[in-house]
Amino acid sequence: MSNEDLCYLSATAALALFRARKLSPVELTQALVERTERVNQRINCLADRYFGEALEQARRAEARYMKRGAKTAPLEGIPLAVKDAQRVAGRRTTHGSLIFKDSVDDHSDPMIERLQKAGAIILARTTTPEFCLTGITESRIWGVTRNPWNTDWAPGGSSGGSGAALAAGLATLATGTDIGGSIRIPAAACGVVGFKPPHGRNPDGPPANFDRFNHCGPMTRSVADAALMQNITSGPHPLDHDSLRQKVKLPAEAASIKGMKIAYSVDLGYVPVEREVRENMLTALDVFRQLGATVAEVDIGWTGDVEANGLHWYNTMHFGRQTIWQRTENADLMTSYALKFADAARKATSIDDVHKVFEQAHRMYQTLGPVLASHDVFICPTNNAPSVKASHDPFDPHFTVAGRKVDPEYGWVMTHQFNMLHNCPVLSVPSGHAATGVPTAIQIVGRSFDDQRVFKAALAYEKAAGGWYTGREKRPKL
Template structure:
């Protein structure tokens, strides 16, 4: 694809939600104008499974989005100065396909679910619409969101706008790709082992994994304490805005908690000034993760920028191994997610992607002979070690991914070779070990924000995770807004212009 000349249309495609809202209020821009620029960008760079391109959407909802944008135009035109307007009024938002929209398909990429239709809005969809958001498209994921790449027989290969040979990550890869390509202002995501943070890291965007239950979901799998839905955005401030809309107790999910939109996350955004006085733990490897040299360099760059702005950086050690963390997570999956997937896809196994069959088998094998109480003990040990490492600190800083990139269509059924910081290469049995994200689903009461920290030699962005103490959401947004101001990133992916 030929690069696009920079101009007003591209500037609109990459506008942030806060700026869009200010311009809507001033009358300098209307929601319909922004939506048309967004739809034009989709037409230009998205393509589809057959014709190439980024392929970030399962469907584009142009007609309903135009209707919602016109209603938002009217609302802004009728508003008097000082009127309280819904926080997302007129903002184009892409939702992950698993976040059901009443009356529309809900298949999660599975042949077993072909023809299924959502009978109600997912809670996050309900809240976005109530906040005035304009849902203009639904984004791709791997089958049942069970991979860290985004491709499936049903929806094809989703590609990274920064390097079209690379994946945008998974499972919320369509969300990350749509944001990075200027095809959405905000997006929804979900996370059970890194599925929000991994695509955020690989696409130069921001992804937030809230503490378990903070953002409501759909029973019965919402009871899985590794899970969580969340926001993705191009800025920390926008991620905070969408998180506040999505969060809080909801009648559909009795495990959800807290107030909605209390302003705490927005109030925590202090830019570089927020670094002053922060005690930041730094771990480049979370134990023995092999981490590519370029990822180490960019993570250190972020840490040194915080230090120069007044943070106290403390190197911390964790007694973890990738093998142990993988086993802990897959034992858990073997008791909940794996059996649920096997039950759902029974009779259609031959139509499943290889990675889905592998996930179900790995989960079953890991949990064989390991009771649920034993699984809880494995979780508790990881949680205790994290608590000890973070004692006396405000946040922990660590890479999001260990590798520079994964192939867009890769299955990695034989594991993955990862370059380490000493120049050696280590083979990991499972490609999920190439991401430093799952420990914080094992310890899922902690908030984690992934923010961009640089670009690797492969052209794919590098992300860093900011981990807070349980339920201490404001701390990660404070640190994240500081990194966002202190560490510069290219404004647009070079691969698509």
């Protein structure tokens, strides 16, 4: 097996090889380190790196596998990249900001804690925009992160570093957080798998765990690996009041979906969609039909008021507050887009704005809920454009998608609607590529808290599609 093949190995496959003593965690970690040193300068997706400590942990993991009869942890020896917005004990978390360049945490967030206890080796931190504010990944502290499939384009955000690291073969597993699509946007743009669980399924740290629109979750190159991570991280945590008591066991192998009822909408009733995104989604739907599922187009009754009453929250009331607080003393350290968010947030101070988004979410579920009740899952594109340029301005007043002027921040993605509907599990999986080489994706949306059905559909689709990154022809040319 070549070093490149090692770097694109799934965690599920690597663990099987570890247990059979056909691969060492040291070999896998060293291959990733060597590839990072050769490739990362072109895409710039990693922040702090812990290569020396990671190799030492890998040697200890190797010794446990070599010891006959020894019990190994579920992720023993698997290299993991952690988004630079999630706490790791003894490490700094910068949140993509110069303001926090010296901020070291004394504990890990619950999700990270569980992955560490399961034996995962934290290899590096992945880049994120300042305060996770935007759908591109650029900051003053880390610079511009680029898409491995085409470096002129963005990898998405805010978990853009995680998406890019997986696509470039620089990590086996990665983590992300998702308030407006920050797991699924980069998963789609980079051609990997990203899961937004129902709020509370995965325990989180404060204050994000109390935000109903916030979710932490896995980013992987296979659906089975996403299930593997979820089965470790989900469940109640004694330090997270919002964590769900129920722990869901997800399937990791494909099963028949014959007779499954799938509803779909290409545009959610009001969103402009680029031609290649549309065509690739329709091709993906044909795969489900060939597997014996019933696939039907539906009208979910949504209109542009979803954006008017929902998008306003993200751009101002939620994301903008922290920029206001930081601007008072640290304006000279902040990015230009963070300062613009602060200006927008100052204009939205009414408590009525908070209620408007909750009222809008309720109206949205009055039409989507019945569709989900009569179908197993709902499918739509993840992003309505494959991506935006790496230099994209999230405040560009002239930005268009499919020939229509749209919001420059959220007008090219179809993810935030399902943060508003925060109890719906949503899994983004690849659907193809655009002419630029940038991937496209679909998102599989489940009934509230019905994670298993989403994974069942995705596993069957992935198997029929032949998987992703399984050969050199399916990988970025780096």
